[in-house]
Each structure stands twice: as structure tokens, then as C-alpha cells.
Amino acid sequence: MAETAALENSKKTRMARQSPASLLRAAFESGSIAGVVELNELAFLTMVGVRVDPNTEAGTRISSVTGGLPARSGDVYANGETAVLWLGPAEFLVVAPSEAHESLGGDLIQALRAALSDGEGQVVDLSANRTTFELTGPRARAVLEKGCSLDLHPRVLKTGSALSTEIGNIPAILWKTGDETYRIFPRASFADFLGRWLLDAMREYGSPEVP
Amino acid sequence: MLLIPCPNCGPRDETEFHYGGQAHVAYPENPNELNDREWAEYLFYRENTKGTFAERWVHSTGCRQWFNMVRDTVTYDIQAVYQMGSPRPATAVPAAAESGTATTAANSTITLGDAASSTPASSISAPEGATK
Ligand SMILES: [Zn+2]
Numbered sequence: 001m002a003e004t005a006a007l008e009n010s011k012k013t014r015m016a017r018q019s020p021a022s023l024l025r026a027a028f029e030s031g032s033i034a035g036v037v038e039l040n041e042l043a044f045l046t047m048v049g050v051r052v053d054p055n056t057e058a059g060t061r062i063s064s065v066t067g068g069l070p071a072r073s074g075d076v077y078a079n080g081e082t083a084v085l086w087l088g089p090a091e092f093l094v095v096a097p098s099e100a101h102e103s104l105g106g107d108l109i110q111a112l113r114a115a116l117s118d119g120e121g122q123v124v125d126l127s128a129n130r131t132t133f134e135l136t137g138p139r140a141r142a143v144l145e146k147g148c149s150l151d152l153h154p155r156v157l158k159t160g161s162a163l164s165t166e167i168g169n170i171p172a173i174l175w176k177t178g179d180e181t182y183r184i185f186p187r188a189s190f191a192d193f194l195g196r197w198l199l200d201a202m203r204e205y206g207s208p209e210v211p
Numbered sequence: 212m213l214l215i216p217c218p219n220c221g222p223r224d225e226t227e228f229h230y231g232g233q234a235h236v237a238y239p240e241n242p243n244e245l246n247d248r249e250w251a252e253y254l255f256y257r258e259n260t261k262g263t264f265a266e267r268w269v270h271s272t273g274c275r276q277w278f279n280m281v282r283d284t285v286t287y288d289i290q291a292v293y294q295m296g297s298p299r300p301a302t303a304v305p306a307a308a309e310s311g312t313a314t315t316a317a318n319s320t321i322t323l324g325d326a327a328s329s330t331p332a333s334s335i336s337a338p339e340g341a342t343k
Contacts, residue, residue, distance in 0.1 A: 073220040073274065088274040089219060149224045163220070164273050166227060171272040 010103040019043030020131040020191035024199075031199040033206045037137035039198055041191075042183070046101040048094040048109055049126040050084075050116075058119020065108075065115045066094060074161040076175065082108070085162040085175065093126070093173070093185075101127055130173075131191045135198065136181040143201045144182065148174065168197040216292050219274040231267030233257045234279045235299060260284060265299045 021028075021041045032038035052059045054069045063069045067079035070086035077084040082100065085093040100106035102125075112123045135143060141152050147168035151157065162175035170193065173185040186194040213225035239245055239253055258264065264284050269277045281291040281302050290302040 088276055091275065166224070166272055169226075 007105055014044075014103065017044070020188040021133070021195045024192065024195040027199055028195065031202055033137070033139075033202065035137065036205045037135065037139040037143055037202050039133060039135050039195075039202065041195070042132040042134055044098045044101075044127065045132050046094075046096040046098060046106065046108060047126045047130060047185075048096075048112055049124040049129075050092045050094060050112060050121070051090055052092075052116060052119065052121035053090045056119060058116050058121055061115040061117070061119070062112060062121075062123075065111050074158075074163055076160055076162045078160070083175075085173065087164055087173075090121070095175075101125075128188065130185040130187055133184040133186070133191075133195065133198065134177075134181065135184060136178070138180055139202075139205045140180055140182055142205070143198060144174070146201045147197065150174070154179070168194055168201075170194060213287060213289070215268065215270075215280070215289065217270045217273055217276075218278050218292055218294070219276055220270060223270065223273055227270060227272040229269050229271045231269055231277065234265040234267045263290060263302055267295075 019041055022043070025041070028039050028041065032040070050062060052062050054060075054063065054071075059069065066077065066082060066084045068077040068084070069092060070077045070084055073086060075086045082094065082096040085095060087093050094108070094112065096106075096108050098104060100108040102109055109123065109125050116123050144167065145152055148165060150163060150165050157163075157176055159176050159179050162173060164171070164173045166172065167174060167184060167186075170186060170190045172187075172190070172194065175183040175185070177183050184194070184198075214222045215225055215228050216222045217228075236253070236257070239249075242250070245253065261284055263281055265279060265281050267277060268280050269275065277295050279293050279295060279297070279299070280289060281293075281299065282289050291300045293300055
């Protein structure tokens, strides 16, 4: 009973919360150019910061919860809706849908915490640390190339890889989820800046190309 | 802009990194036995090499790992990148062969006016693995 009440309560809280780029929702809509490049915020994804050496028993236990751990820079271990991004040799970011969060009845974070147990490392709920932008369309790469010095050409940056880098001079994680689709994870306090920066970078593609 | 080869992530822009100063400054084996002068030398005295220099860097916006790098302070040529804790590898141009060293050669005695009472930096030895 008490559990159901707590869940109801957290659903109410959920209705009241605001995502870091919520004030830009209308601007994202009007700034998106259908079929060219579109931007929107995927709010409130569940994110868990995991620090564990994969070559330890605790690492093996964590790996059995997520299904696996990425081995090197750029790698993502995807398991259904849950993905594990490589951030460092012993640092990972688990990204899952909102429903995986304990406030909505999910058990991902508890499972990871239980798997780490008293092993060396940490499991921290980072869902409020970053927000998620989705940039998609044939011009998405051109938009990113204005402020990201990584080689984003498909021969180098493969679909399904994620890198921690700088976009528009701020630190962000870039995850290429599709051939023309990118997820960008800026810290919450940078969300407004990066959102406006991306809108500005997208604007030229709304005009006819000058031959 | 330097393009720094991170041992974990590959070449990345200099702006993703932070500088950590001279590498291989060993923590004193018996810190309690150091006098104020020796402690100050350990904390604050660093080489100011003109030429190849071993230094520490951290990939702040990437993998957040520290590593060592041998870099030429004149040409910015990056000659080696290696793990924390491992000794400085031999590079093409050893520091001693450089003609214009700004202060003293590597590991030479740091003098503070009164040479007799100062301790050579190289005499402060550290336990195995403490070298960063
Ligand atoms: Zn790195």
C-alpha cells in the first residue's frame, strides 16, 4: 500500500518537474526544418554513472546486470532500451528510458547498486545531471561540424558509437544513434546554451542553398 | 592548437586537456625528515626546460585519465606519450643534448643562493610506484 502511494506521489512530482531545456521547446519546434535537420529534447532519461574496473569481480557483476560493458573509447554496449557508454577505462554511463528510474517503479539503479555491493567503485544516479538532445536529418552532421572538432565522417565515426568531447565549446557526450541521428548529452546547466547554439547553427539550412 | 594523442581516446584538441606540470617529481620517501627548504623545493621548484620536457596531462573532457607526455617546449613536437608511473622513455632528442636550456639540466642541483645547504632534487628518492 505504502509503496503504491509513494509511486502515485512521485508521479505527481513528475508532472511538476521541468526539463533543463523546457523553455526552448517552442524554439526547437520552429527552428527544426523537416527533412533537413530537426532538434528536440528527450527529457528525463535515466542515467547512471558507474565507476568500476571491468576486470574485477564487481565489474563482472555489473556487467551481468547490463549485459556487458564497452571495452574502449567510442564503444557502446546496447541491450534493448538500455545502453552503456564508455567514458573511461573504469567509468561508464548507463542510459535507459525514464521508466527505468526508481521514482517510476524501475529497478535499474537498485540492481546496479546491488551488483556493485561492497566492491570498489560507485553507482550514482545521474539522471538530473545531463539532458538529452536529439539532432536528426541529413544536415545534422554539418550542424555538429561547426562546433565539434572530431572527425564526424561516417568512415571514422560509426553509427552506434559515443564519444565524450566538446560541442560548441562546452563538454558534452556525442552518441551517434543512427546514420543521420545524434544524441547529445550536455550538462543541465549548459542545456540552454547548447540548445540555442544548435538552433543558430541550424538556421542557414532553412534557406534555399546559394549555388 | 595542439593535437594531443590521448592513450585512451586517440588524437584530440588541446582544449580537451589540462596541464599537470613536470612529470616524475617523486614524493619524498620520508616527508617528516625534510626541512623547510627541502619541502619547498619538492613543492614549488620545477625545471624550466627549453627543449624536450616530460610533463603530465589529463584528458579532462574525455576519459578523465592522467598520462605523461614528452613535449618539446620550443617546437611543441610531441615525442612520446606514456602511462603514469612508467619511466621516461628515450626520445630522439635527449634533453641534455639541447643547446639552450633555460635554467638547469634535468635532475641537477637546485641552488637557492647558498648551495652548501641545499639538497639536490635528485637525492629525494621515492618508493617504487610513487613516481608520477
Ligand atoms: Zn582520453
